[in-house]
Amino acid sequence: GSPITAEERRVRDKKHLDDITAARLPPLHHSPAKLLPIEESIAIQIQQKEAYEEMQAKLAAQKLAERLNIKMLRFEPEGEASMQYREVRDED
Secondary structure, eight states, rough: OOOOOHHHHHHHHHHHHHOOOOOOOOOOOOOOOOOOOHHHHHHHHHHHHHHHHHHHHHHHHHHHHHHHOOOOOOOOSHHHHHTTOOOOOOOO
């Protein structure tokens, strides 16, 4: 047989895959991997670790509060409660 070009081979392989399965790869939503300097990589890892630990602490506090039946209410010393007696109302 005559040799086929790369483009023809790609089209033939794609048609073959279409005949075999309807599965498709999801679209690429992110940029391909890139090399980073080691300092930048370490900084990103430290930042991600801190964010992870903060999230873990919040989750642990939430679970503990649920287990101990503690209601976490917002405390606003200058909020609504202090404004209620300051409202001026006409008594007439």
